[in-house]
Amino acid sequence: MNQHLTSDQFASSMAGESSGVERRHIAECSQCRDEIERMRSTLAVFGDSVRKWGDAHGAARTSFELARPRTFAAGRLRVALAIVAMLVIAVVPVTRHMMEQRRAAEAAMQDGLLMQRIDDELSQTVPQQMEPLLKLTSGSDTEQQSSGGSR
Numbered sequence: 001m002n003q004h005l006t007s008d009q010f011a012s013s014m015a016g017e018s019s020g021v022e023r024r025h026i027a028e029c030s031q032c033r034d035e036i037e038r039m040r041s042t043l044a045v046f047g048d049s050v051r052k053w054g055d056a057h058g059a060a061r062t063s064f065e066l067a068r069p070r071t072f073a074a075g076r077l078r079v080a081l082a083i084v085a086m087l088v089i090a091v092v093p094v095t096r097h098m099m100e101q102r103r104a105a106e107a108a109m110q111d112g113l114l115m116q117r118i119d120d121e122l123s124q125t126v127p128q129q130m131e132p133l134l135k136l137t138s139g140s141d142t143e144q145q146s147s148g149g150s151r
Helices: 007-014 020-028 030-057 063-067 072-123 128-147
Strands: none
Touching: 007 020, 007 030, 020 030
């Protein structure tokens, strides 16, 4: 291989995915081998500093801690929250429906009362202020009929 490795070939070599030709070139070419070693040592220093920083700030977690199953209490909390959410989803529409029915019943009752008042007013033969006069005239009509009829 006459040419040195490309940046993609360096990256695949660092990831352990280099081909046989690339591995042979790294073994034979001191310049590419030195570059790979510089990259590895830089990444190792970076990894060490990240671990130290994580330990100092309490942020380091092992893969075991990340893969650990949730505790029983956390599972129960999720189930409880799911039940509460389902109840809210079920109760809200029922409550709204009941409130709408109550409003409709109240409106129907008020409409019925209004119709009753209108019917009462329309069924009167004379206005309320003239009722005393109606009683006087209706009393004289009955006296005339009982005394002898017509003139």
